[in-house]
Amino acid sequence: MKTRAAILLGCVLFAQSVCADTATEAAEKAAAGLRAAIDVLNQAEGARNRIAALTETIRAYELGLTALREGLRSSALREAEIRGSFEAKRERIEQVLAAMVAMDDAPGPLVLLHPGGPEAAARSGMIMASVGPALEAEAADLRRDLQEIARMRALQDSALGALEDGLAAAQAxxxxxxxAVQDRTDLPQRFLEDPEELQALVANAETLEAFARGVARLQSDVGPPIADFAGAKGALPLPVVGTLLRRAGEADAAGIVRPGLLVATRPEALVVTPWPATIRYRGPLLDYKNVMILEPAAGYLLILAGLSTVYGETGDVLEAGAPVGLMGGRDLAAVEGTGAERTETLYIELRQDAEPIDPAPWFVETREE
Known part of the structure; x- marks a missing residue:
């Protein structure tokens, strides 16, 4: 468990270390982190708590994959920058080299002559004496840049193998x-089946807003109280590895404004509950694909919409970090290379006493300092 936690922490800290490293060094670190995650993924099958082990290692793989792809993108930009620098310097270097070759071919006595006399000849000699070291320094810089390009190319070749291995391990x-989730029988439950009122809400739902308000009115929190959710504000991890697309209240391309966050994710990304919670509803709803409504505390509902697969049953009480489903699409990490990969979207809404509140301040990745 400590090994998996270390990998997760390392992947999170990667983003903070990129600025301190060259693009190539950062990508190499990410590749090493991804390979470590793959090793642990392959060992998770025999873990005592398979669900927890698989969840943590899939998450580590996704974080490592994201870090590697960002590193490769930065590396590609750095390579383009170096090549651009080569082109910008090409004409100047060629001119200096041509002048030095011409001087080297000229007879010795002629080199010492200058039409301006001895003082001008001395001045010219001093100038020429400085050309050699400057050119050597320039050559050293070019040599370092060429070596960095070679490292980048080697990294890209090895990264493809890591992506292929990681994809196979993650799919398994x-x-x-x-x-394992399907076979799970040890979860506590707050009620054993969907109440009739919930079934009626699903059948008559016209909007997510109305459905969420209806769920909030149903009997809830019939078990022991859950930990202080309000006190966790600003410290929760996002339920999925992804990139924030839209904040609460921001209109989309069609001018529609929603009270939740929209996060872009990779295909088949794992979705987890960021806090201990009871499943209040899970299943298809309107045009939101599958919806998971979690109750992290009395009076609060966390709504996750856009999932392709959902885990668990209504009434299940989950630990923080427990898997609740997968995003749709098909993970093609090794095939896509460094192109666009976040093609799925998860909608995240938080409600208190049935009213929507901005979820952003609750999550580490989206809170504003």
Whole structure:
């Protein structure tokens, strides 16, 4: 468990270390982190708590994959920058080299002559004496840049193998996780089946807003109280590895404004609950694909919409970090290279006493300092 936690922490800290490293060094660190995550993924099958082990290692793989792809993108930009510098310097270097070759071919006595006399000849000699060291320094810089390009190319070749290995391990882990969740029988439950009122709400739902308000009115929190959710504000991890697309209250391309966050994710990204919670609803709803409504504390509802697969049953009480589903699409990490990969979107809404509140301040990645 400590190994997996270390990998997760390392992947999170990677983003903070990029600025201190060259693009190549950062990408190399990310590749090493991804390979470590793959090793742990392959060991998770035999773990005592398979669901927790698989969840943590899939998350570590996703963080490592994101870090590696960002590193490769930075590396590609750095390579383009170096090549651009080569082109910008090409004409000047060629002119200096041509002058030195011409001087080297000229007879010795002629080099010492200058039409301006001895003083001008001495001045010219001093200038020429400085050309050699300057050119050597320039050559050393070019040599370093060429070596960095060689490292980048080697990294890109090895990264493809890491992506392919990681994809295979992650797909196997996702399949194993789905089976393990299906076989799970030890979860506490607050009620054993969907109440009739909930079934009626699903049948008559016209909007997510109305459905969420209806769920908030249903009997809830019938078990022991859950930990202080309000006190966790600003410290929760996002339920999925992704990139914030839209904040609460920001209109989309169609001019529609929603009270939640929209996060872009990779295909088949794992979605987890960021806090201990009871499943209040899970299943298809309107045009939101699958919806997961969690109750992290009395009076609060956390809504996750846009999932392709959902885990668990209504009434299940989950620990923080427990898997609740997968995003749609198909993970093609090794095929896509460094192109665009976040093609799925998860909608995150938070409600208190049935009213929507801005979720951003609750999550580490989206809070504003």
């Amino acid at each position: 882990a996702r399949t194993a996780l789905s089976q």
